[in-house]
Amino acid sequence: MQLGAIDWGILALYLAFVVGIGVVSARRTKSGSDFFLAGRSIPAWVCGLAFISANLGAQEVIGMGASGAKYGIATAHFYWVGAIPAMVFIGVFMMPFYYGSKARSAPEYLRMRFDEKTRALNALTFAAMTIFSSGVSMYALAKLIQTLHVFDAPFAHMGLPQAWIFHAAILTSALVVLVYIYMGGLRGAIYNEVLQFFLIVAGFAPLVWLGLRQVGGWHGLQTTLGPSYTHAWAGMAHASTNRLGVDWFGLVMGLGFVLSFGYWCTDFLIVQRAMAADSMTSARRTPLIAAAVKMFFPFLVIFPGLIALALTSAPDHGSVHAVAAPAGQVATIAQHDPGVIPIKMDSSTGKPMLDAKGQPQLDYDLATPNLLLRYFPTGMLGVGLTALLASFMSGMAGNVTAFNTVWTYDIYQAHIRPKASDEHYLMVGRLATAIGILASIGAAYLASQFNNIMDLIQLIMAFVNAPVFATFLLGMFWKRATGHGAFIGLLTGTVVAALHHGLTLPLDAIAGVKGGWLHVVHTYPSEMAQNFWTAIWAWTACFVVTIAVSLVTRPHDETGLVGLVYSLTPKINGKDGPWYGNPLILGAIVLVGTVILNLLFR
Amino acid sequence: MSFDVRLPIGLLFLAVGVMVAGVGLVGDPAVFEAHSPGINIDVAWGAVMAVFGVVMLALVALARRRG
Numbered sequence: 001m002q003l004g005a006i007d008w009g010i011l012a013l014y015l016a017f018v019v020g021i022g023v024v025s026a027r028r029t030k031s032g033s034d035f036f037l038a039g040r041s042i043p044a045w046v047c048g049l050a051f052i053s054a055n056l057g058a059q060e061v062i063g064m065g066a067s068g069a070k071y072g073i074a075t076a077h078f079y080w081v082g083a084i085p086a087m088v089f090i091g092v093f094m095m096p097f098y099y100g101s102k103a104r105s106a107p108e109y110l111r112m113r114f115d116e117k118t119r120a121l122n123a124l125t126f127a128a129m130t131i132f133s134s135g136v137s138m139y140a141l142a143k144l145i146q147t148l149h150v151f152d153a154p155f156a157h158m159g160l161p162q163a164w165i166f167h168a169a170i171l172t173s174a175l176v177v178l179v180y181i182y183m184g185g186l187r188g189a190i191y192n193e194v195l196q197f198f199l200i201v202a203g204f205a206p207l208v209w210l211g212l213r214q215v216g217g218w219h220g221l222q223t224t225l226g227p228s229y230t231h232a233w234a235g236m237a238h239a240s241t242n243r244l245g246v247d248w249f250g251l252v253m254g255l256g257f258v259l260s261f262g263y264w265c266t267d268f269l270i271v272q273r274a275m276a277a278d279s280m281t282s283a284r285r286t287p288l289i290a291a292a293v294k295m296f297f298p299f300l301v302i303f304p305g306l307i308a309l310a311l312t313s314a315p316d317h318g319s320v321h322a323v324a325a326p327a328g329q330v331a332t333i334a335q336h337d338p339g340v341i342p343i344k345m346d347s348s349t350g351k352p353m354l355d356a357k358g359q360p361q362l363d364y365d366l367a368t369p370n371l372l373l374r375y376f377p378t379g380m381l382g383v384g385l386t387a388l389l390a391s392f393m394s395g396m397a398g399n400v401t402a403f404n405t406v407w408t409y410d411i412y413q414a415h416i417r418p419k420a421s422d423e424h425y426l427m428v429g430r431l432a433t434a435i436g437i438l439a440s441i442g443a444a445y446l447a448s449q450f451n452n453i454m455d456l457i458q459l460i461m462a463f464v465n466a467p468v469f470a471t472f473l474l475g476m477f478w479k480r481a482t483g484h485g486a487f488i489g490l491l492t493g494t495v496v497a498a499l500h501h502g503l504t505l506p507l508d509a510i511a512g513v514k515g516g517w518l519h520v521v522h523t524y525p526s527e528m529a530q531n532f533w534t535a536i537w538a539w540t541a542c543f544v545v546t547i548a549v550s551l552v553t554r555p556h557d558e559t560g561l562v563g564l565v566y567s568l569t570p571k572i573n574g575k576d577g578p579w580y581g582n583p584l585i586l587g588a589i590v591l592v593g594t595v596i597l598n599l600l601f602r
Numbered sequence: 603m604s605f606d607v608r609l610p611i612g613l614l615f616l617a618v619g620v621m622v623a624g625v626g627l628v629g630d631p632a633v634f635e636a637h638s639p640g641i642n643i644d645v646a647w648g649a650v651m652a653v654f655g656v657v658m659l660a661l662v663a664l665a666r667r668r669g
Contacts, residue, residue, distance in 0.1 A: 017614045198654075206647045210638045375637055378633070379625040379648065380644055
């Protein structure tokens with residue numbers, strides 16, 4: 001597949017617009033508050049779409065397609081169980097404290113509510129996470145662009161080796177993100193995230209449309225793939241009777257409660273978008289508007305995986321030729337086409353990689369990208385590549401803006417130079433943007449050096465993210481929680497997560513980065529089950545220890561907790577504006593919609 | 603006047619939509635047939651993007667008139 005002039009034109013136009021938005025935003029970025037909080041002046045719908053985009057990195061777009069092909073529509077649990085309820089919770093219950101406290105970051109809320117050491121612990125781990133995750137997603141994008149071979153011809157034409165495609169992809173995307181955040185700060189990032197949101201939809205929606213047309217719609221998918229791929233809740237009673245290898249309790253508690261609330265309700269990358277809103281009601285509406293859109297995302301990012309699988313083979317039926325439904329179409333593809341999802345090759349031996357049963361493994365990560373190459377001729381190919389690039393940049397910009405704020409306010413101002421001018425911190429923030437991006441590039445190259453660094457980073461994130469939700473929850477809803485309690489609870493939670501991981505192993509895995517590095521006392525049916533239970537243990541440990549230590553330490557003075565704790569803060573009503581803008585009503589509508597989607601795809 | 607993000611979105615979608623639809627109209631029909639049988643996706647989706655761009659620009663104009 002070669003890029004035509006028109007595809008290059010679309011990519012160039014996109015890059016020009018993104019930089020242009022940075023330039024326009026720069027004109028209104030004069031103070032620290034402008035740079036780090038976008039002057040708290042952004043309307044709710046803009047914040048809401050930016051809220052989705054910042055989280056929608058290339059890894060999610062590619063990863064959800066891959067999971068769709070591997071696990072089927074049950075992947076939608078990551079949205080309907082693992083995102084929407086938490087997004088409604090933060091909008092209705094937690095945002096009043098984040099926005100109302102006037103904290104400039106999530107760690108700063110912890111300082112106001114608890115103490116400096118709890119903030120420092122959270123700020124340091126969070127800053128490190130943002131660098132690693134933007135580095136890993138940069139690596140993933142560069143690797144993908146290399147694998148798609150779309151830039152092979154121009155590089156060969158210029159006499160450059162193929163390996164340079166990887167370097168060029170990393171450096172170009174990093175440079176563009178640097179320019180628009182350096183100039184426009186959070187405002188530049190948020191405006192671009194909205195543009196990127198629409199581009200991502202424009203790039204993937206036609207893929208789903210064409211795909212469903214060919215496989216005979218949802219009904220065609222059902223008949224081709226069989227029930228285990230097309231029911232989200234069937235077989236969830238036991239871990240052994242569904243594709244995820246998780247039972248409903250592990251799913252709902254581990255994913256739906258601990259991991260989901262830990263991510264959506266405490267991760268500053270996400271919370272920062274709502275903090276930029278122009279009023280308390282807008283801040284509360286931000287995650288709710290995002291949730292209302294997000295609940296339909298499975299159709300956009302998971303369906304390409306299902307379609308790619310349907311075009312590759314028909315796993316539940318053995319042979320595609322046995323399927324009568326999509327009127328011979330699938331059979332024709334099976335004869336003339338090697339399949340959309342290729343077989344995974346071992347790069348050292350050049351042979352197909354086999355699973356435990358001796359069957360060749362499929363390279364699911366290429367499901368969505370290969371579908372894109374298959375359906376999009378020149379023209380649309382430019383749109384599709386732009387969508388991939390947009391998803392990558394929005395995810396990276398989310399990490400970078402969160403990093404520069406936490407670094408400047410929670411580390412630099414708190415511990416290195418406390419009483420400098422606003423101008424000074426603005427300068428430090430811009431510098432932190434550049435340093436953060438350089439460090440991400442370093443992390444990307446680190447990721448390319450180690451085979452399993454992705455696993456390792458996922459793991460550390462689970463250790464850090466899972467317990468922290470207990471800290472925020474107790475901080476906001478239990479006035480008796482103390483700083484010592486929060487700090488010791490958070491540390492214990494992380495240690496328990498590491499211990500649980502060191503003592504358990506997924507089925508058929510080798511002890512090491514997958515777990516069991518201390519001693520194997522329990523084996524989980526799948527990696528996902530182990531992951532969810534690590535989170536459950538970590539959260540419970542943090543929750544219990546925070547309560548226990550709080551009860552034996554001196555309580556905080558209640559007057560200092562007004563605006564930070566639920567029971568001590570005057571209730572606000574969200575009744576300004578039309579009825580449908582009321583956060584409670586909006587939240588209820590979103591939840592009912594999610595229940596309906598779960599029932600439809602049960 | 604405050605910055606309206608719908609303006610760049612509208613302009614970009616209109617420009618890209620026209621470009622993609624244009625390529626679909628002048629290009630070799632066999633190419634489009636090979637990628638997505640029975641539908642010229644460049645023309646179809648390019649038109650959708652262009653219309654979306656126009657709607658965004660219209661919303662900007664409406665907001666400005668209201669002041």
